[in-house]
Amino acid sequence: MTQSRTTSPLRSGTAGLALSVLVASLGTSAANVALPTIARELGGTFAQTQWVALAYLLTMTATSLTVGHLGDLIGRRRVLWMGIAVFTGAAALSALAPTLWMLIGARALQGVGAAVMMALPLARARDMVPPEHLGRVMGLLGTTAAVGTASGPALGGLLITVAGWPAIFAAMVPLGALAAIMTGTADGDAPTARADRRGFDLGGVLLLTAAVGLYTLGVTMPSADESWPTPALLGGAVAAAALFILREARASHALLPPALLRNRDVSIGAILNLIVGTVMMSTLVVGPFFLAGALHLPPAAIGATMAAGPLASICTGVIAGRTVDRFGPRLMTTSGLSAMVIGALALALLPAWWGLPGYIAGTVLLAPGYQLFLAANNTGVLSATPAERRGVTSGLLGLSRNLGLITGASVLAALFSAASGATEIAAASPGALTDALRVTFLVTAALLVAAVVLSLATRRHGSKARGPKPRGETAPTTAR
Structure with a gap:
């Protein structure tokens, strides 16, 4: 009975997980397009208004592991439902915010809900779905994240034009309510999620x-405020991490147990996630400068070009998940990373030879490898995780991904700027920007080669891993 109830990834519960990821992704991408309008109507400076986006990113990153830990303690379905409720309520508060600082506070609260909605669907999918279908569900979640990222700016621009910036946040309220209903009707938490009542x-x-x-403040704020105390913030981050x-x-009830990190599938999977997040962010922060400065594209053409990668991700996500189910996560993790190496090299070389078609070809080549990696890595890591730790492991995957995105936005953007040789990136020549693009993506290709080596190391030690293989493990219990 359980098998027949969970074999289709489009059942209500799994569709609710996908909708949760979609709405949280929209919360990230749709709001950014409204920042100029918000600054004008609420009377904020550029640096102040940037906190509307930063507050969301900051709380979503900082709480990813914590919300996963809470899911393991009190039930992953319950925490997911609570997270959706927080997100939806904060979206309503954002739409009604009369001042900039109230909007920033509502966005910070919304980021906490988004952390739940991005992390716990991975653990819930592992609770609900038989092993032989887990890869395709991970592919579905990756596809919906790509849909949210790709459609957010266009949807946000349309809503601003029709009804003003509050409509962006108001539109998330019914979507969040629908996600809450759909996830609330899914099977209950796995018994192991409730059996071990560890301390908080x-x-x-x-x-x-x-x-x-x-760390997030240290690497993101310098672009908005040159007086920001970056060294002190990064030093504080290192001290707090230590x-x-x-x-x-030493903790008896650790948030991130050392035994979990000694699991090679989990620890290396998180490192790979961080590397890939760093690489994927480079296309978003470097691409617009190259397209505008080297190819002289207008804003509309830049937006259309930047959509090529997400559209390719949308088309290949579910296919990638089915491939993982057929061939196994370890082999497909390495294969996805290898495909990404080819995409990064294409981005480094083809734009100098073919211009715009070369750039589009590189982004389209990068996307399928990314989706294959994402589905395979998430499947492999969660298959190797004890049932009572799936929430915190999902949070670790979310944390590593977000840290990668933040690092890519800062470090690779700085590398691109330095490689151009210009004091101000807007003044760089087309040839300098083309050279900077080549350097940046050769570095990302090197990072991906290192990721391939790490992935191969995990495969060689696969026989020692404690996690069961996808085709051979017993289907998880879904409800009590």
Whole structure:
């Protein structure tokens, strides 16, 4: 009975997980297009208005591991439903916010809900879906994330034109309510999620939140405020991270148990996630400067070109998941990373030879490898995780991905700027920008080669991994 109820990834519960990921992705991408309008209507400066986006990113990153930990303690379905409720309520508050700072506060609260909606669907999918179908569900979740990222700016621009910037947040309310209804009707939490009532590691939560928050502020704010104390913030992040590691090694109820990190599938999977997040962010932060400065494209053409990668991801996500189910996550993780190496090399070389068609070809080549990696890595990591730790493992995947995105936005953007040789990137010549693009994506290709080596190391030690293989493991219990 359980098998027949969970074999289709489009059943109500699984569709609710996909909708949760979609809405959280829209919360990230749709709001950014409204920042100029918000600054004008609420009377904020550029640096102040940027906090509308930063507050969301900051809280979503800082709380990813904590919400996964809570899911393991009190039930993943319950925490997911609560997270959707927080997100939806905060969206309503954002739409009604009369001042900029109230909007920023509502967005910070919305980011906490988004952390739940991005992390726990992975764990819930592992709870609900038989192993032989897990890859395709992970592919579905990756596809919906890509849909949210690709459609957010266009949807946001349309809503602003028709009804003003509050409509962006108001539109998330019915979507969130629908996601809450659909996830609430799914099967209950796995018994192991409730059986082990471990203590809540408040000290670990505070230290990790401080480390992630300081790091995020340190690497994201310099672009908006040159007086921002970046060295002090990064130093504080390192100190808080060191204290967190020391505490977790001694804590009886650790937020991130050392035994979990000793699982090679989990630890290397998180590292790979961070590397790939860094690489994928480079296309978003570097691409517009190259397209505008080197190819002289107008804004509309830049937007259409930037949509090519997400559209390719949408078309290949579910196919990638089915491939993982057929051939296994370890082999497909390495295959996806290898395909991404080819895409990064294409982005480094083809634009100099073919111009715009070369750039589009590179982004389209990169996307299928990314979707294959994402489905395979998430499947492999969660298949190797004990049932009672699936929530915190999903949070770890979300944390590593977000840290990668933040790092890519800062470090690779700085690399691109330095490689152009120009004091101000807007003044760089087309040839300098083409050279900078080549350097940036050769570096990302090198990062991906290192990721391939790590993935191969995991495969060689696969026989020692404690996690069961996707085709051979017993289907998980879905409800009590």
